[in-house]
Amino acid sequence: MDSLKEACFTWLVIRRACLTHEVLQRRGIQICSRCYMCEQEVEENGHLFLHCRMTTDLWNMFICILGVSWTMPRTTFEVLTRWQRIGKRGSKRDWWKNVPACIWWTLWKERNGRCFEGRTSSSQTIKMRCLSLLFFWCKQDLVGEVDSLVEFIGQL
Numbered sequence: 001m002d003s004l005k006e007a008c009f010t011w012l013v014i015r016r017a018c019l020t021h022e023v024l025q026r027r028g029i030q031i032c033s034r035c036y037m038c039e040q041e042v043e044e045n046g047h048l049f050l051h052c053r054m055t056t057d058l059w060n061m062f063i064c065i066l067g068v069s070w071t072m073p074r075t076t077f078e079v080l081t082r083w084q085r086i087g088k089r090g091s092k093r094d095w096w097k098n099v100p101a102c103i104w105w106t107l108w109k110e111r112n113g114r115c116f117e118g119r120t121s122s123s124q125t126i127k128m129r130c131l132s133l134l135f136f137w138c139k140q141d142l143v144g145e146v147d148s149l150v151e152f153i154g155q156l
């Protein structure tokens with residue numbers, strides 16, 4: 001990162017202020033809530049950004065790459081504070097710090113595509129998009145070391 005837009009969005013997520021159905025309902029808007037990603041649960045902050053099936057896939061992808069053990073906390077706020085501790089493994093790179101923001105941003109874009117444009121991407125596409133976004137955010141720090149997304153993934 002850190003474009004201001006993404007940083008602000010992350011802040012909205014951990015403050016549970018990003019405009020999910022949960023927030024709209026809290027503001028008194030009548031809505032029949034359904035998660036756009038899995039269509040099974042109501043759309044609330046913790047579900048959409050932490051526990052939804054699609055979301056779990058994204059988290060697992062990075063947890064697997066990092067080789068860490070991780071139990072998902074209940075809130076996005078806890079995730080952000082706990083996630084900052086996982087990387088202290090002598091790694092000189094701190095690309096992993098961007099992972100929560102990257103997952104949340106990717107999900108929110110997909111969610112809005114489904115919600116407003118009726119556009120649905122496959123889970124494979126969403127995963128690829130998430131990795132590409134992380135690469136894009138980290139690229140500046142990796143100039144001269146990594147030229148392509150494939151190389152980047154190889155180095156994670």
Ligand SMILES: [Zn+2]
Pocket residue numbers: 035036037038039040041047048052053
């Ligand atoms: Zn869901």
